Amino acid sequence: MTPVELSRTVLRAVRRAVDDGELDVAVPGRTSVTPPGPGGCGDYATNVALQLARPAGQPPLRVAEILRERLVRTDGISEVVVTGPGFLNISLRGTETALVREILRCGHRYGHADRPTGRLVQLHAPHEVRAVVVMDAVARILRSQGALVRTTCAGRPAPEWADILGVDIDAYGTPDAPAPLDVNMRPVPAAPDAPAPLDVNVRPIPAAPADPTPLGRDAARWALLHPALHDRPRITADHLVQRESNPLFRVRYAHARTRALTRNAADLGFHAEPGDTDLHLQGTDAAVQPTAVPETVVQDTHDTTVLRHALADHPRILQAAAAHHAPDRLARHLVTVADAALPFLAAVLPRGAEKPSAAHRARLALAEAAGAVLAGGLSLLGIDAPEHL
Numbered sequence: 001m002t003p004v005e006l007s008r009t010v011l012r013a014v015r016r017a018v019d020d021g022e023l024d025v026a027v028p029g030r031t032s033v034t035p036p037g038p039g040g041c042g043d044y045a046t047n048v049a050l051q052l053a054r055p056a057g058q059p060p061l062r063v064a065e066i067l068r069e070r071l072v073r074t075d076g077i078s079e080v081v082v083t084g085p086g087f088l089n090i091s092l093r094g095t096e097t098a099l100v101r102e103i104l105r106c107g108h109r110y111g112h113a114d115r116p117t118g119r120l121v122q123l124h125a126p127h128e129v130r131a132v133v134v135m136d137a138v139a140r141i142l143r144s145q146g147a148l149v150r151t152t153c154a155g156r157p158a159p160e161w162a163d164i165l166g167v168d169i170d171a172y173g174t175p176d177a178p179a180p181l182d183v184n185m186r187p188v189p190a191a192p193d194a195p196a197p198l199d200v201n202v203r204p205i206p207a208a209p210a211d212p213t214p215l216g217r218d219a220a221r222w223a224l225l226h227p228a229l230h231d232r233p234r235i236t237a238d239h240l241v242q243r244e245s246n247p248l249f250r251v252r253y254a255h256a257r258t259r260a261l262t263r264n265a266a267d268l269g270f271h272a273e274p275g276d277t278d279l280h281l282q283g284t285d286a287a288v289q290p291t292a293v294p295e296t297v298v299q300d301t302h303d304t305t306v307l308r309h310a311l312a313d314h315p316r317i318l319q320a321a322a323a324h325h326a327p328d329r330l331a332r333h334l335v336t337v338a339d340a341a342l343p344f345l346a347a348v349l350p351r352g353a354e355k356p357s358a359a360h361r362a363r364l365a366l367a368e369a370a371g372a373v374l375a376g377g378l379s380l381l382g383i384d385a386p387e388h389l
Contacts, residue, residue: 001076001092002102003044003312006033009077010046010088013070022066025055032316033090035309041081042091044312049086060086096308096366100274103311103369108376111315113146120148120197123325127155127172129165130207130233133224133382136167137327138202140380145322164213165220166382200325203229210235218383222248225381226331242389247335251374254338256389257345258371264349265364268356275362277304304366307340314373318380327381334377341370 001009010031017023028051036045049064056063064086071090072080076098079091092098103110121142125131132153139149153172161167212220212235219239226247227233242249265271310333317333320326348363350356375385 001095001098002315003033004315006044006090006092007031007046009074010048010067010071013067013074014048014052016070017066023052023056023058023063025052028052034316035313036089037087040083040087040089042079042089043095043309044092045083045087045089047087049082049088053086064088096277096304097274097362099308099312100362100365100369103372104272104274104365107372108379109144110372110376111318112144115146116148117146118148119146120150122197122199123149123151123202124199125151125153125202127153127157128206128208129158129161129212130204130224131202132157132161132167132169133165133221134204134229134327135202136169137221137225137381138200138322138325140382141318141322141327141330142325144318144380147322160213164217166217202325205230205232207233207235215239218252219248221382222331225327228328229326247338248383250342251334251338251378252384252386253389254341254345255371255374255378255385256387257342258367258374259387261345261348261364261367262371265356265360268350270356270361270364272365272368273358273361274365275358277359277362277366304344307337307344307366307370310337310340311369311373314377330377331381334374334381337370337373337377341367341374 007030010033011027014023014025014031015027018025018027028048031046031048031051033044033046036042049067050060053060053063061082064082067088068080068082071077071088076093077090078093081089081091083089106112121139123135123139123142125135135151135153139151142149151168151170153169154174156172157167157169162169207224210233212223212233214220215223215235215237220235223235223239224233238246239248240246242253244250262272314333314337317329321329344363345367348360348367350360354360378385
């Protein structure tokens, strides 16, 4: 069960409680599930009981217990614990396997909208390099969430903004006197129930007087996108160094390591298969070795909770980055994923005389899932995800 599916499951529990007469509230249109906070437990937590308590006229703990009784009987949920003032902490069955399968199925599009929303968003930026790069990244993220986006700049973009930084602008000029479009746009007419168009002015703190173009496309875009829009970007060569102190290096290195693991596993004769990464096996694995050779016991276990939560949180991060027009949220999330993945990647392949086991195949699948999230996120920021580094 993915976080999106779990959110729908929670809403169905609310609806059943309303239908049974135990809650007298309007069923919310949506609710969120997140990794448990301090004092929480399980795979995910939701504060929906706290949100419904006042309109329901009941204490939050009572609302939480009403929902817990319904959630715990749902297929795919193993346990529901109420903590604090009324948080529902949910443990799932087969969480890691389902999550990894979903990411590998979607690939770089994991977290993207299934279909267009019909929302037209008009982005406009002043004639300033950071504003234009941020607008370009926001447009990519909005499109990933199903929006139709048109971008304009107050003046003709400098040639190096496109040639070096990879910026793509639909038109330039002031909103009351735009320059002609270079392409013939024939938009599909909006449906009667389509959301109203949204006009957004993108105005981050400028990069001036610093010029980011000497850093090259990847480092320059990261330098402009990683800081929050209200923070002044730091345009220095530090973004080019290949050391752990450089967040961009950690993100790109983590992706390159996942690709190397896939190649190395192929050389060893096994491939990714979602499953239990901490499985203790002893005996025979006919899929990778003759029956006469006993398989080495996989004795080391690795806590993948932080990594799984970071991967599961990716769709929510994309939605938040699109809603707030804040690509820095995605950039910081990629750093979180990379920092959670790097210690785990060292334990993916067999060591010494070990033979590939189901646990190794499951670890490789989790590593490939992390690589897919990193590659997809970097692509939305307009940054290359290298196969080798």
